[in-house]
Amino acid sequence: MSLLFDSALAAPLEALAAIPAAVQAPARGVKARGRLRAAGLHGRMRWALHRGDRRWVAGRFALPLLETPHQRRVHRVGLRHYALTQRCMTVESDAALRGAVGLIGDMPPTSGRTIFAFAHSPAMWVSLYGLTNVGLPVSPVVEDWFFEDAMAAVRTDAVARSGGRVILAGDAFTQVQAALQDGGIPAIAVDVAGSTPVRFLGKDARVRSGIARLAQATGASIVPMRGAFVRGRPVVVLDAPIAPRDDHHALLRDVVAAVEAPVLERPEYWMPYTGDLWPDRCAPFRDAYAEDPPLPEVGSPT
Numbered sequence: 001m002s003l004l005f006d007s008a009l010a011a012p013l014e015a016l017a018a019i020p021a022a023v024q025a026p027a028r029g030v031k032a033r034g035r036l037r038a039a040g041l042h043g044r045m046r047w048a049l050h051r052g053d054r055r056w057v058a059g060r061f062a063l064p065l066l067e068t069p070h071q072r073r074v075h076r077v078g079l080r081h082y083a084l085t086q087r088c089m090t091v092e093s094d095a096a097l098r099g100a101v102g103l104i105g106d107m108p109p110t111s112g113r114t115i116f117a118f119a120h121s122p123a124m125w126v127s128l129y130g131l132t133n134v135g136l137p138v139s140p141v142v143e144d145w146f147f148e149d150a151m152a153a154v155r156t157d158a159v160a161r162s163g164g165r166v167i168l169a170g171d172a173f174t175q176v177q178a179a180l181q182d183g184g185i186p187a188i189a190v191d192v193a194g195s196t197p198v199r200f201l202g203k204d205a206r207v208r209s210g211i212a213r214l215a216q217a218t219g220a221s222i223v224p225m226r227g228a229f230v231r232g233r234p235v236v237v238l239d240a241p242i243a244p245r246d247d248h249h250a251l252l253r254d255v256v257a258a259v260e261a262p263v264l265e266r267p268e269y270w271m272p273y274t275g276d277l278w279p280d281r282c283a284p285f286r287d288a289y290a291e292d293p294p295l296p297e298v299g300s301p302t
Contacts, residue, residue, distance in 0.1 A: 105238030123227025130236025
């Protein structure tokens with residue numbers, strides 16, 4: 001689909017883009033795959049119509065793609081990101097679709113301790129439902145904004161039904177240890193700005209080291225996970241576990257490398273809404289962060 005539209009088409013397209021994807025594709029009599037295709041089309045139209053957001057998002061996607069990114073590639077990734085976001089919002093808005101999220105990979109052993117590691121993504125809540133659907137007692141570590149999201153109650157209920165708990169980042173170290181002792185599986189984002197130097201998305205970054213220190217202190221294995229769509233079906237993908245070791249910095253580097261690998265392959269799955277990971281001297285596109293327009297809310301159709 002072209003990013004440029006004739007002015008004669010702009011009005012009807014804008015009117016269609018304003019209709020929530022869930023309304024455009026009614027649940028009754030329409031297969032889930034068709035609903036998700038319609039949601040992806042809705043996201044593509046939003047991308048095409050919102051020039052200001054398009055320029056801003058493209059500037060941020062320039063960071064993980066290339067030092068001197070080819071603008072066409074950047075815009076293709078942004079387009080796919082908007083389509084993906086809309087599909088994920090459609091999954092979250094429908095109980096049947098949430099319950100249909102599958103799992104790819106080996107289940108964590110019941111005899112040991114496990115911590116899930118992930119990168120921020122439009123599909124990160126899709127992965128949550130995939131874990132709770134198979135009864136894994138997942139305990140996501142969240143920031144305060146989690147409770148302001150329109151889907152907070154749905155996510156919290158899914159966590160509670162699995163036997164897990166929602167953990168606030170401010171008291172995460174103690175609460176994660178308690179969750180592990182109770183047989184829970186904490187889920188921690190690794191692409192959060194901190195003070196420990198690593199390479200992330202091909203650039204020098206600084207992230208929090210808590211996940212590696214927790215694994216070191218508790219003997220827990222770290223399992224990289226991510227939400228995805230495989231042949232049109234929403235799934236959570238669990239990658240090979242990473243064993244704890246004495247050198248927490250080396251462990252952190254391995255975890256970050258494992259989490260970033262699928263992002264480098266499919267960058268539209270990342271949420272590039274923070275510049276704090278990269279110090280100014282390492283961010284050649286920091287001008288893209290000068291002004292922050294309103295973000296598309298991930299959690300409920302708009």
